[in-house]
Amino acid sequence: MDGIDHLADERNKAQFDVDAMKIVWAGSRHAFEVSDRISKLVAADPGFRKDNRPMLGRNELFKNTLRKAAYAWKRIIELHLSEEEAAKLRFYVDEPAYTDLHWGMFVPAIKGQGTEEQQQKWLPLAYKMQIIGCYGQTELGHGSNVQGLETTATFDPQTDEFVIHSPTLTSSKWWPGGLGKVSTHGVIYARLITDGRDHGVHGFIVQLRSLEDHSPLPGITVGDIGMKFGNGAYNTMDNGVLRFDHVRIPRDQMLMRVSQVTREGKYMQSDVPRQLVYGTMVYVRQTIVADASCALSRAVCIATRYSAVRRQFGSQDGGPESQVIDYKTQQNRLFPLLASAYAFRFVGEWLKWLYTDVTQRLQTNDFSTLPEAHACTAGLKSVTTTATADGIEECRKLCGGHGYLCTSGLPELFAVYVPACTYEGDNIVLLLQVARFLMKTVSQLGSGKKPVGTTSYMGQIEHLMQCRSNVQRAEDWLKPSAILEAFESRAARMSVACAQNLTKFTNPEEGFAELSADLVEAAVAHCQLIIVSKFIEKLLQDIPGKGVREQLEALCNIYALFLLHKHQGDFLSTGCITAKQASLANDQLRSLYSQVRPNAIALVDAFNYTDHFLGSILGCYDGNVYPKLYEAAWKDPLNDSVVPEGYHEYIRPLLKQNLRTARL
Amino acid sequence: MDGIDHLADERNKAQFDVDAMKIVWAGSRHAFEVSDRISKLVAADPGFRKDNRPMLGRNELFKNTLRKAAYAWKRIIELHLSEEEAAKLRFYVDEPAYTDLHWGMFVPAIKGQGTEEQQQKWLPLAYKMQIIGCYGQTELGHGSNVQGLETTATFDPQTDEFVIHSPTLTSSKWWPGGLGKVSTHGVIYARLITDGRDHGVHGFIVQLRSLEDHSPLPGITVGDIGMKFGNGAYNTMDNGVLRFDHVRIPRDQMLMRVSQVTREGKYMQSDVPRQLVYGTMVYVRQTIVADASCALSRAVCIATRYSAVRRQFGSQDGGPESQVIDYKTQQNRLFPLLASAYAFRFVGEWLKWLYTDVTQRLQTNDFSTLPEAHACTAGLKSVTTTATADGIEECRKLCGGHGYLCTSGLPELFAVYVPACTYEGDNIVLLLQVARFLMKTVSQLGSGKKPVGTTSYMGQIEHLMQCRSNVQRAEDWLKPSAILEAFESRAARMSVACAQNLTKFTNPEEGFAELSADLVEAAVAHCQLIIVSKFIEKLLQDIPGKGVREQLEALCNIYALFLLHKHQGDFLSTGCITAKQASLANDQLRSLYSQVRPNAIALVDAFNYTDHFLGSILGCYDGNVYPKLYEAAWKDPLNDSVVPEGYHEYIRPLLKQNLRTARL
Ligand SMILES: Cc1cc2nc3c(=O)[nH]c(=O)nc-3n(C[C@H](O)[C@H](O)[C@H](O)COP(=O)(O)OP(=O)(O)OC[C@H]3O[C@@H](n4cnc5c(N)ncnc54)[C@H](O)[C@@H]3O)c2cc1C
Ligand SMILES: Cc1cc2nc3c(=O)[nH]c(=O)nc-3n(C[C@H](O)[C@H](O)[C@H](O)COP(=O)(O)OP(=O)(O)OC[C@H]3O[C@@H](n4cnc5c(N)ncnc54)[C@H](O)[C@@H]3O)c2cc1C
Ligand SMILES: [Ca+2]
Structure with a gap:
């Protein structure tokens, strides 16, 4: 704002080499360089602006996140970013989004629990984001105790399918990020049932939405679970609720690396150790x-x-x-x-x-x-x-x-x-x-x-x-x-x-x-x-x-x-x-x-954070806090008009003591 | 929702008289009865609904608070509530508003620091809310150290007035609740200066806004300081920023119970002990x-x-x-x-x-x-x-x-x-x-x-x-x-x-x-x-x-x-x-x-809280948590449409891999 470093005296006091410390913090010179470059790239790009978040209503906020996620992906492709760089870019964009679950849970779940074949089928689609996935474990009534989940996946040997079903209200999936509005697919955890026997909880790849028009597939009820702590914050994420009404998926969409169901409906353990x-x-x-x-x-x-x-x-x-x-x-x-x-x-x-x-x-x-x-x-x-x-x-x-x-x-x-x-x-x-x-x-x-x-x-x-x-x-x-x-x-x-x-x-x-x-x-x-x-x-x-x-x-x-x-x-x-x-x-x-x-x-x-990433006037690099606080205040929507909306209806009648006749 | 008390078993287990405990908690039978009656009155009145707060943008949220504050005042008058009952009503309305500062700080400051005469002049106006007051102490640069405040109140013996002035940016008043958009008056703390001498910080009653059209008086710049922690929460309050450009007030608007300035500009202590x-x-x-x-x-x-x-x-x-x-x-x-x-x-x-x-x-x-x-x-x-x-x-x-x-x-x-x-x-x-x-x-x-x-x-x-x-x-x-x-x-x-x-x-x-x-x-x-x-x-x-x-x-x-x-x-x-x-x-x-x-x-x-006051599905009296959570979710604005706003612009191009041509 005034171009002066108000913390220069403090910086001069330091008794160590800050640049060397930056490398220690980053873990290596390479890691430092990637972080430094990508964080500055994000900070300089107005498409990644985030200071307006608290003022946005839920729909605007969410739409804005959808835009950023798509824009980030576009930039990743345009700039030919490596996997490491792409991950850093998402990190510095600093906004919870469905992509976190797609890359952080959906892809790893398929990698960890899918067979070679399943990986070959699903991962390329996921890597290109031709499908978007979430991680559907928690239910309305069951979280910490995963073994208590109620959703069922019953094998139907007639059609060679699993029937995914939510038998109770408490079995509704509840919380999965990206589920509410975006994901086309999910890794869904459900009790595997074959021939009347319950084999406990297993993971299944389930398509949730049409790839044509994004509408939920038949038998699927899905939505957002509502606002969460804070303004902005995690409200950029569509944590979701999901109910299945006898939804059928092919047998080969059970994640079968560790255990399998055969065409005949036999439940088997593979020789891959569970511990994996x-x-x-x-x-x-x-x-x-x-x-x-x-x-x-x-x-x-x-x-x-x-x-x-x-x-x-x-x-x-x-x-x-x-x-x-x-x-x-x-x-x-x-x-x-x-x-x-x-x-x-x-x-x-x-x-x-x-x-x-x-x-x-x-x-x-x-x-x-x-x-x-x-x-x-x-x-x-x-x-x-x-x-x-x-x-x-x-x-x-x-x-x-x-x-x-x-x-x-x-x-x-x-x-x-x-x-x-x-x-x-x-x-x-x-x-x-x-x-x-x-x-x-x-x-x-x-x-x-x-x-x-x-x-x-x-x-x-x-x-x-x-x-x-x-x-x-x-x-x-x-x-x-x-x-x-x-x-x-x-x-x-x-x-x-x-x-x-x-x-x-x-x-x-x-x-x-x-x-x-x-x-x-x-x-x-x-x-x-x-x-x-x-x-x-x-x-x-x-x-x-x-x-x-x-x-x-x-x-x-x-x-x-x-x-x-x-x-x-x-x-x-x-x-x-x-x-x-x-x-x-x-x-x-x-x-x-x-x-x-x-x-x-x-x-x-030494943390080498940009002002964009910090997102804090109090923490700005140059320490020029007060003028910035003062300027920012005037941007609040409440300051759009000097006399607030509602003055004539709700303040004036009070001051003038004619509340009784006011319509409230 | 289903009329069943899901916590009935728990209630039957209790080994003590809950009604007697309610009275211990309230402090007396009388206090219990007032609380119980007023809290139920508030809970039953749709005018005090509060479950929609997280979804409202700042302007709507604030306007809604203005409405509630006026409505509360109307009900207080209509029902002829006593001071005790009125305070309880404001408490159970459970929404920070300018009235908190008016009743909780402005009025007590005049009572505590004003002379008999000043009290007689200002308190009746305040009691009827013909004026609305805030408490203006903290500045952008000064909070805990009240003695460090920079705003000045310089006595002008020529006109028998104080000139209230903000000499620096850091002297801007910053934080006072109710100041930003509502208060007509404030008790403003400033350094008293007479004849070039600084007598330290004193309180002054300053009119801030026109009683006719609510516009800030000449020399006054005032606004809201912007969003605070949480969604809803304290954002119903107009914490304000305020700058004075040589604003003049009559001498008798210095709060003079403990010290006075005479017509001649002499600074004097009264015999009322400071400790008061x-x-x-x-x-x-x-x-x-x-x-x-x-x-x-x-x-x-x-x-x-x-x-x-x-x-x-x-x-x-x-x-x-x-x-x-x-x-x-x-x-x-x-x-x-x-x-x-x-x-x-x-x-x-x-x-x-x-x-x-x-x-x-x-x-x-x-x-x-x-x-x-x-x-x-x-x-x-x-x-x-x-x-x-x-x-x-x-x-x-x-x-x-x-x-x-x-x-x-x-x-x-x-x-x-x-x-x-x-x-x-x-x-x-x-x-x-x-x-x-x-x-x-x-x-x-x-x-x-x-x-x-x-x-x-x-x-x-x-x-x-x-x-x-x-x-x-x-x-x-x-x-x-x-x-x-x-x-x-x-x-x-x-x-x-x-x-x-x-x-x-x-x-x-x-x-x-x-x-x-x-x-x-x-x-x-x-x-x-x-x-x-x-x-x-x-x-x-x-x-x-x-x-x-x-x-x-x-x-x-x-x-x-x-x-x-x-x-x-x-x-x-x-x-x-x-x-x-x-x-x-x-x-x-x-x-x-x-x-x-x-x-x-x-x-x-035994706390005797209504479901309205608690404002929590998890804490509802009947314990019927899951159906209520499930129902509430669907009310989120994100669920207004099944396919989210932004799908065509930001999700579809991604899935279809034609991001490059998309406008982002
Ligand atoms: C922001 C957010 C994002 C999420 N994203 C996903 C997602 O993408 N996919 C998904 O499947 N889930 C997701 N979840 C759900 C999350 O995994 C669960 O909330 C979490 O596992 C905790 O389980 P719970 O809510 O059932 O808590 P509970 O287990 O009900 O905890 C309630 C209390 O009981 C206590 N407790 C529970 N068991 C015991 C015990 N045995 N001994 C002692 N105390 C106990 C706990 O300590 C706690 O105090 C998300 C949750 C949040 C908040
Ligand atoms: C929601 C809200 C409503 C408010 N409403 C009003 C209002 O209506 N009217 C009004 O005038 N003001 C209001 N205030 C301002 C409030 O009174 C001040 O924020 C408060 O007095 C703290 O002062 P500060 O912000 O200057 O903190 P600071 O003093 O700047 O505190 C910063 C840090 O310094 C430390 N520190 C400060 N001094 C010392 C010391 N001597 N020794 C050791 N550590 C120290 C503190 O512990 C803290 O960790 C409001 C504030 C808030 C948040
Ligand atoms: Ca909001």
Whole structure:
């Protein structure tokens, strides 16, 4: 607006090479370059404008999303973008749309669960978007418990077809994104029934709409489930409702990689191991962890920049007031979130590696790491999405009143992000799965079966049960070994305590149910340990760039010591550390904040977000917040007229005290 | 819908007299009767329909609010409602509107800060709504630090007027509710300048709009600041921006109760003590605490009823699945919020008493309890609003995917509630004020000055510094004395530890700044003690009704023991309790959950909310959730046509692969 960088002073303070940090954040120079190029391309294209979203009604909003999705696809084709680039483009367009489900769930489901033949038939159509698909699992009455789904797929041997049917109201499909108005096809989950026998839930490719005129096929009732949290936000998506009235599909549209129904109606398992499907889950959840670091870093970028712009109190002799980022309470809320964004980034990177590792092992029929990988991704999905949702809202509060404006970008970011705590597994349900795995691990400790992967610390259970932290001065908490030992012993002791308490119950399932709140806490402790230790491992790598390693070390320590303070009760009640040591950790944390403070703006610049992507006046790169806020206000539809619509009907009669005669 | 009460079984399980509990919740039989009558009146009147809000664009939404506000006023007059009844009616209409500021801030500001004469002139106009007023304090660049406001009111002795002016962009008024489009007047805060001297910030009554045609008066630029968090939510309110270009007002429109400017331009203090204005603050914050209990109870009511309807997993032999309310993790998240709603209700009730007490003392020039009352209301405002905002969001998550739908009522409840954490004092800034007061209290402990009111426990500081909890069995935690001692010693020790750490700094202000994060924690501990102890005091009163006291005792214990578990680190690090005792508290908590479980539905029925007020399909009284969700979906504007608008332009070209030629 005025061309001046109001945050230049802040940028000059930085004690590290921001460009090098950008590459660390992106994961590689290549990844950085792709991101940088595509994000600027999107930002510069008026076709991808998004600042008008809050003002649009549902129909306009949705139509606008349809336009953007088509336009994005057009640009992808015109520019001959690679798969990687296309995915980045969709990411930077930053608007939930049916394409998310098409590419993120429909295609992977066919890849993961379809036979070679099925893949050859359906994938080319999907890749060219000649069909558009959704993922139809959840029903009105059934979500977390997938095995409880009610939709039926009954084999009719006479016609060699499945009859898909919604027997009850609660069996209506409910939630699938892209289903409501767009998808021509769906992978639909239904109970497979052959010859009167129920074989449980299986996936089927079902055509939903005519490819000629888009009308729903006979027997299909389909629509949108209505508005969701926020303005704009996820309302660009047509989450849908769907009922089947005896809809027939050919037998070969059951996804048959793992189990089949023969022409005669015989149900059979293939020799492909069932576990293969877990691979897809690991994949999807890994992308969710990566998304968590994106969403959190975005909120943190906004709150950090604005905290350096915003001044409040502390004016001396009529000079400017203090920047709110200099208040320790502000730092104590903000910097751990900054550290978390980096922590989630690195654990996400590691999960990508884990996915490759698991996939390779699966191909050689090595299933040994699968339960651990599965538990670990479930837990990390839960812990990172919960922390991110809470963190976005904390960032909004850190911006005071102005954070409540849509132009801050934070309300919509929260509203659009928060379902990540629910979809792909409710976060509490997932932690209970982790806890179940941990209890199994503990129970096998004496048995000679060695705990693998992220549970391998349990191998030193005897040490972890009796060790005592030898931290004596605040600086001792900077040692990775001190942090690791504290987090490992906390996690181990909490799991062991749960396991011991479980033995007091005659019925183990009853015990598990009764102690489930404690079990969830043990699972969280385990997951936090993973994140801390992957951050520490990251620091063992070669990290080029002046001062970059030092900054990351400080952030790693902030992440760990902040958690330690927040969960002090765990560490103290299990006797892993003493009250004195906890207090030293807190002292160290404060001095880490001072260390990060001059680097804060540069640390969020390293995310390399464009102003378009951030979508926030408070977070704009140049920090020129106030003139922009002021200008934006006048664009609200309410300001189209000086005297508001409704004045004559509803305000004037009141002021003039002739309400009685007014028509209301 | 089908006339059946799907929650009848749950209601039959209740072990207490729900009608008696309704009266306890309302505060008195009279309060219950008024609430009950007015809420039903509002619910039955189609003029107050609110389920269409998410679908409306900003202009329609706002116009609809104008209509409702006028209609509400009409009904108030027609029905000859008392002040109490009128306030209840506005409450049950449940839609932020300019009237909130008119009645809640403009009128009280004139009452509190105006002279007798000014009150006589302005209040009758305001009472009849012949003028509509707002509260204009915050500016674009200045919020928390009221003393930093930039708007000026310069006395012109020549004309006997003040010249109100906005010297900078950042001095633009920004946020005042009702300002943007409706208010004819405002209490505007500005720096008083006489004869070149700045006397700091004072309030002025300024007319903003013509009473004839509603156009802004000369020199005034005014408009709406734009969309805020959520859909519907606070977007029914015209929070405004306002700039003054040398606007003149008569001298007698400065609010002169405490200080005056004479005809000659002399600045003078009246003999009315300044402290009187704190009375208003205590009043306003007390209403905020009461609102917290309303908002939280509403969310809890929705989540509790839905948790009894929702079933997931645990089906035995094809029978129905388990109600999710039976899962201990669900109880561990939900029941402490249920207990908090009751706790906030009772502490709010007590604050009402405190306000009366303070007012009476002020009238006899007794200022002794004022600092304590001020700190205590600031702290309770902060702690209850933070817990409520977080609690509403947790209730939303407790409803799984369906909680994300607008028809659950929870997204809008969150969006409309959450600014309570920011307005009337940012919650962190308020806690720092509490901490300051606590440090002062501790520093005076040896001096013979006895701590009063909610800090009187500090009088036994020696005991509290060395006592050890004598809890030996889980049931011992049911004793109020055990709970009180633990909470008192925790709060006292945290304050004393901060005070001791402060002495290590040569500059006390620097120390306060450096330790502010710890100080905030000490302030929270103090406030939680107040809430716990007021709940315990409530139980000392006569409480009629079968089983009512027992339920309240269980809720009080849940509230306290849940906090104890959550803040275990505080209790352990200060040595108030042992790890063993902490674990016993946790065991006791679990058995309290079992005790509350059969009463849960009845405990939320006791709030006596109509389905209209709840505004939630998930929380509807009869529990007939699924058919209602299904029906509501079809009302979304997206479902107006089967094939969506935009199909021909944006979907078909994609499927048909002729995007290149499409106009996008
Ligand atoms: C924005 C959004 C997009 C979605 N997109 C899709 C999609 O494309 N396709 C699709 O098929 N689905 C989709 N879903 C549905 C989503 O997958 C489910 O909402 C999710 O799986 C959670 O299930 P639920 O809603 O049944 O929650 P519930 O399981 O009903 O959860 C309610 C409460 O019960 C608790 N609970 C449940 N089971 C247990 C247990 N065993 N122990 C303890 N507590 C328990 C939960 O913790 C929660 O507090 C979407 C949902 C949303 C919000
Ligand atoms: C919905 C809504 C309605 C409103 N209605 C009105 C109205 O009718 N009239 C009116 O005049 N105003 C109104 N306001 C404005 C409101 O009163 C201010 O937003 C509020 O006082 C907070 O001030 P701020 O926005 O300046 O926050 P800031 O003070 O800028 O807060 C930003 C951050 O700085 C931190 N911070 C600030 N000072 C300190 C400190 N000393 N130490 C440590 N940390 C600090 C805060 O904790 C916060 O994290 C409204 C606001 C909202 C959101
Ligand atoms: Ca809208």
